[in-house]
Amino acid sequence: MSDKREGYISWDEYFMGVAMLSAMRSKDPSTQVGACIVGADNKILSVGYNGFPIGCSDEEFPWSKIGEDIDNKYFYTTHSELNAILNYRGGSLEGAKLYVSLFPCNECAKAIIQAGIRTVVYDCDKYADTPSVRASKRMLKAAGVEYYQYRRTGRKIELEL
């Protein structure tokens, strides 16, 4: 009989938890997304959340999505998945697994495929009916990237920071 501690979080809870915690850094007032890339042997390789590129100030660039002309966040936000891919400076992501709190768009799907990521575990899929997500699924399927929805455990975690 083992005397190891009970009640520790699972690998899936850990990685999706890191993705969800990363999302809390996002300044987007409407949707905060976080991603966590994991290599073989369950090592975290990179994390990211949606935000503007370096040098594009959160105070100066627009967070509105109904702004006129170029005053619209969609021109400037880097998605959490792309940020996680670009934040990785260690070499290859070949065979890695991506945990993300929202299903990847078609642009991120291209980056995921080209980076060699082979599995996507997502939580929310609120844009499932959009052409972007439908195209994303079409590409991921064609490229043989496995994707499946994270199964929530209902565990609540409170952190005192």
Ligand SMILES: Nc1nc(=O)n([C@H]2C[C@H](O)[C@@H](COP(=O)(O)O)O2)cc1CO
């Ligand atoms: N998979 C995704 N990862 C992301 O990081 N995002 C980002 C882009 C925007 O900053 C925000 C979506 O804003 P909204 O359209 O719900 O107001 O989430 C969006 C998606 C959706 O495909």
Ligand SMILES: [Zn+2]
């Ligand atoms: Zn995207």
